[in-house]
Amino acid sequence: MHDRNKDCLAALREGKTGTWIRPRISGADALGHVISGGDVDAAAERFVRFAPILTMLFTSGAWDGHIVSELLDFHGPDDANWLVKGDHALPMTGSIKARGGVHELLCIVEQIALSNNLSLDRLTTPEARSILGSYRVVVASTGNLGYSIGVVGRAFGLVAEIHMSADAKAWKKDRLRDIGADVVEHACDYSETIARARVAAENRRDTMFVDDEGSRHLLTGYAVAADELARQLDARGVRVDAETPLVVYLPCGVGGAPGGITYGLKRRFGDAVATVFVEPVASPCVMVALASGLASPPSVYQFGCDNGTIADGLAVPRASALMLDAVGEAIDAVVAVTDSAMLDWVRTAWNRSALRLEPSAAAAFAAHAPFNLAAKHEPEWPRLDRATHLFWATGGSKVPDPEFTALLSPDYADAEG
Numbered sequence: 441m442h443d444r445n446k447d448c449l450a451a452l453r454e455g456k457t458g459t460w461i462r463p464r465i466s467g468a469d470a471l472g473h474v475i476s477g478g479d480v481d482a483a484a485e486r487f488v489r490f491a492p493i494l495t496m497l498f499t500s501g502a503w504d505g506h507i508v509s510e511l512l513d514f515h516g517p518d519d520a521n522w523l524v525k526g527d528h529a530l531p532m533t534g535s536i537k538a539r540g541g542v543h544e545l546l547c548i549v550e551q552i553a554l555s556n557n558l559s560l561d562r563l564t565t566p567e568a569r570s571i572l573g574s575y576r577v578v579v580a581s582t583g584n585l586g587y588s589i590g591v592v593g594r595a596f597g598l599v600a601e602i603h604m605s606a607d608a609k610a611w612k613k614d615r616l617r618d619i620g621a622d623v624v625e626h627a628c629d630y631s632e633t634i635a636r637a638r639v640a641a642e643n644r645r646d647t648m649f650v651d652d653e654g655s656r657h658l659l660t661g662y663a664v665a666a667d668e669l670a671r672q673l674d675a676r677g678v679r680v681d682a683e684t685p686l687v688v689y690l691p692c693g694v695g696g697a698p699g700g701i702t703y704g705l706k707r708r709f710g711d712a713v714a715t716v717f718v719e720p721v722a723s724p725c726v727m728v729a730l731a732s733g734l735a736s737p738p739s740v741y742q743f744g745c746d747n748g749t750i751a752d753g754l755a756v757p758r759a760s761a762l763m764l765d766a767v768g769e770a771i772d773a774v775v776a777v778t779d780s781a782m783l784d785w786v787r788t789a790w791n792r793s794a795l796r797l798e799p800s801a802a803a804a805f806a807a808h809a810p811f812n813l814a815a816k817h818e819p820e821w822p823r824l825d826r827a828t829h830l831f832w833a834t835g836g837s838k839v840p841d842p843e844f845t846a847l848l849s850p851d852y853a854d855a856e857g
């Protein structure tokens with residue numbers, strides 16, 4: 441095993457911040473063939489098709505039904521101009537799951553409509569709702585995926601059965617029960633919860649399982665975000681090329697969200713973009729998969745990690761094999777960050793820019809310093825002082841006030857144990 445891999449696995453055993461970095465930035469040729477550019481374009485068209493229906497189902501405000509987030513300026517350390525992709529404030533769900541998770545759900549609804557001869561523009565009629573109500577969607581989640589599938593699935597009238605791992609926050613479960621979703625609680629980690637939910641969905645009539653470890657529709661839904669970002673950068677006159685590369689910091693759980701976005705970004709910008717996956721030191725599932733070089737993704741427990749983290753969105757012991765097939769060779773770096781660094785950035789993002797982020801989202805910022813230090817020592821990496829640094833804020837705007845106030849308190853880490 442290469443030294444860089446050994447060093448990073450050793451740091452993990454000690455629960456320390458660590459970085460795994462490729463010798464050079466990968467290009468579009470590093471992308472796998474699990475999904476295609478055509479699949480991503482089809483996902484983008486599906487979002488457009490459904491926009492008028494989503495406005496009817498989610499009428500609050502003047503929303504046009506398009507799942508788009510703002511590109512925001514952020515004042516980084518040493519007067520650095522950073523950019524933030526504001527998916528924490530995405531419509532309907534307040535997290536990045538509004539892209540992949542909702543795309544998967546739209547595929548399911550479309551399939552039901554097709555097999556029942558329902559046209560999309562009649563999907564909100566009582567007749568359509570009673571048909572949709574005879575179908576069940578089953579999903580496993582650490583919180584946000586289940587929350588998103590539950591909220592949007594119920595809005596369409598589907599029966600929603602959400603299997604929550606031990607990491608899930610109480611408010612997400614309560615909110616789901618309030619809207620009539622069936623919440624099934626499991627006292628185990630996320631990988632095991634997926635396995636149990638998969639079994640629960642098997643051999644049941646009119647039941648669809650949203651497979652976070654193995655769904656192409658999740659990946660393509662996330663990948664659409666890359667084209668949205670490219671348009672926003674272009675509109676701002678931000679150039680992305682070899683002299684001024686784009687570095688994107690992406691919080692990572694199973695890897696579907698950062699993986700899909702990596703696919704879309706590499707497709708468009710090739711090696712002018714570097715994607716940095718960010719994981720908790722306790723749950724570095726993509727880091728151990730890449731650093732160990734094992735053919736099927738290992739579990740973090742094998743590397744001395746316990747998967748215990750305040751970042752519920754990232755508390756995943758085993759990465760998605762499908763995602764690794766799709767973009768494993770194209771991930772440029774993985775950074776493992778501590779819970780306390782995430783909490784520091786929850787506070788900083790709030791105090792500096794009134795960004796309401798959950799720890800999973802704030803993790804992106806915590807990766808900047810360790811990653812840039814590591815890149816400096818790599819002879820074949822470009823200098824990154826002229827790069828555009830973009831942090832993907834993946835969730836948090838729907839965190840209730842008491843929870844968020846607790847996160848801001850200096851005692852939070854102690855309170856959580």
Ligand SMILES: *Cc1c(COP(=O)(O)O)cnc(C)c1O
Nearest residue numbers: 584693694695696697753834835
């Ligand atoms: C789901 C989630 C992620 C990571 O997505 P994966 O597809 O699991 O890698 C990151 N941040 C937040 C807030 C999330 O909910």
